[in-house]
Amino acid sequence: MKPAPFTYQRPGNLEEALDILAQVAHEDGRILAGGQSLVPMMALRLAFPAHLVDINDIPSLQGIEVEQQSLVIRALARHAHFHQPAVSGPLGSMLAKVAQNIAHYPVRQRGTFCGSLAHADPASEWCLTAVTLDGSVMVQSRNGSRELPAGTFFQGPMTTALEPDEMITAVRLPMPDAGSRFGFYEFNRRAGDFALAMCQVMFTQEEDRMTGVRLGIGGAEEVPRRLGEVEEMLTGQRLTEKAILSASECAASVITPLEDIQTPVDYRRHLVKTSVRRALEAARDSGNGQ
Secondary structure: OOOOOOEEEOOOOHHHHHHHHHHHHHHOOEEEOOOOOHHHHHHOOOOOOOEEEEOOOOHHHOOEEEEOOEEEEEOOOEHHHHOOOOOOOHHHHHHHHHHOOOOOHHHHHHOEHHHHHHHOOOOOHHHHHHHHOOOEEEEEEOOEEEEEEHHHHEEEOOEEOOOOOOEEEEEEEEOOOOOOEEEEEEEOOOOOOOOOEEEEEEEEEEOOEEEEEEEEEEOOOOOOEEOHHHHHHHOOOOOOHHHHHHHHHHHHHHOOOOOEOOEOHHHHHHHHHHHHHHHHHHHHOOOOOO
8 A cells, every 4th residue: 555645844953843843733744763663554544644754864863872871862863773782881781682672673774762752652662661761751842842751751552742743852761870780571473573561670789689670561551661569579689589480470460461362361461470580580690781
């Protein structure tokens, strides 16, 4: 199939892009960055934007940088930016690990980190990362800018707190302590398929006990989220097999699973239990995160 007719515009700076977006937002005007989600949806007639605002010529939206103990990922930073650690320490290693699981290599060459958040697919690895690490989403319109916590940015499947005339300009991820440990695991039926469940965890250790525990679940519910009950259970504990098993069972019991014809609720809970267990095992074996 071919997409429905649309008007294509390619501004050269951010101010021009925001002006255009303000004018076309009422006609479902959309930002085009990587296009790895939007363009296929248009081709299948699942999305009908009357206007596309292509931001690929805007220099200020390129790249990543460290600012005030945070990694700032700008709107045109591709998934492929993270094939190798983009920064030193555990954050760079974690992002590289997560990037390996995103779709397929050609998609990672074009798709963007921020575009993944704007699309808000429950199975998005980057959405889970932003939530688990307490990231924030920097958005802007012609009327001003604001910074939203990732934990409240996602409001449902393919639904965010973005206003129609706003675009994501960057995502900010806090830099964890150098000694932080991390783990990530996702389950999909085939490599490159959407994840049916995934878990991301990061923590530090004091006297062999876990502190600052962050554990998030994605792919299993309507939005990614941290599981406070599991984090509280693990805080102050040694990462023993018993602790891992208890945490994984707790995670499976507290979620509200998505359900479809191929993935019943009990199966999704089982996948969450397995994902949490394997992510924690990976964190246990990650040493100092390097």
